[in-house]
Amino acid sequence: MKNRLKVLRAERDWTQADLASALEVSRQTVNAIETGKYDPSLPLAFKIARLFEKQIEEIFKDEE
Amino acid sequence: MAKQKNDSIDWPGQTKESTIRLAKWTILWVLTVAIPVFGPALFWGENHLISFLAILLNVGVGIGVIMAMINHLKKQDEMMQKVQLEAMGISLGVAIVGGIAFSMLDKTNVIPFNAEISYLVMIIAFTYLVSVFINLRRYK
Numbered sequence: 001m002k003n004r005l006k007v008l009r010a011e012r013d014w015t016q017a018d019l020a021s022a023l024e025v026s027r028q029t030v031n032a033i034e035t036g037k038y039d040p041s042l043p044l045a046f047k048i049a050r051l052f053e054k055q056i057e058e059i060f061k062d063e064e
Numbered sequence: 065m066a067k068q069k070n071d072s073i074d075w076p077g078q079t080k081e082s083t084i085r086l087a088k089w090t091i092l093w094v095l096t097v098a099i100p101v102f103g104p105a106l107f108w109g110e111n112h113l114i115s116f117l118a119i120l121l122n123v124g125v126g127i128g129v130i131m132a133m134i135n136h137l138k139k140q141d142e143m144m145q146k147v148q149l150e151a152m153g154i155s156l157g158v159a160i161v162g163g164i165a166f167s168m169l170d171k172t173n174v175i176p177f178n179a180e181i182s183y184l185v186m187i188i189a190f191t192y193l194v195s196v197f198i199n200l201r202r203y204k
Contacts, residue, residue: 025075026079026141029203037202
């Protein structure tokens with residue numbers, strides 16, 4: 001699954017640690033999501049969407 | 065991004081705290097293993113009641129370790145929980161398959177020593193550590 005997390009974070013000038021703190025996850029998890037190595041659960045995806053005030057599909061895209 | 069930090073929890077601090085608590089319980093449990101193992105030879109001899117109470121203490125502290133482990137897992141985020149779950153699953157598989165095989169090696173006298181449970185504990189611990197390490201590398 002592709003995502004725009006890194007771009008959205010950069011637009012706000014946030015570090016991975018800042019985003020991790022806001023999402024209440026570890027920095028490693030933020031990094032794994034950004035690099036596409038880990039797909040977040042639906043609750044975490046909704047949390048990310050709420051934080052960036054966007055729809056989930058505006059952030060995450062199915063690669064198929 | 066101070067505005068985000070203010071209303072969020074201290075995630076690394078919370079995880080560190082639960083890890084330290086788990087380490088303390090584990091050290092205490094290891095110490096209570098030594099009491100019934102060395103106690104009879106060094107202090108109370110063949111007194112079964114004292115040995116039983118020492119083992120009871122070890123089990124009690126062991127329950128504390130399990131509770132601390134559950135708490136530690138709950139404090140992890142979803143990806144770290146997945147890493148831990150996979151490592152524990154692999155360790156459980158190795159424990160069952162390796163334990164049975166080890167026992168059969170002893171029963172059939174293929175190995176010249178007894179299949180002590182301590183060997184199995186070491187294999188499980190090693191498997192768990194390697195699994196966690198590999199899983200963390202995978203998501204890096």
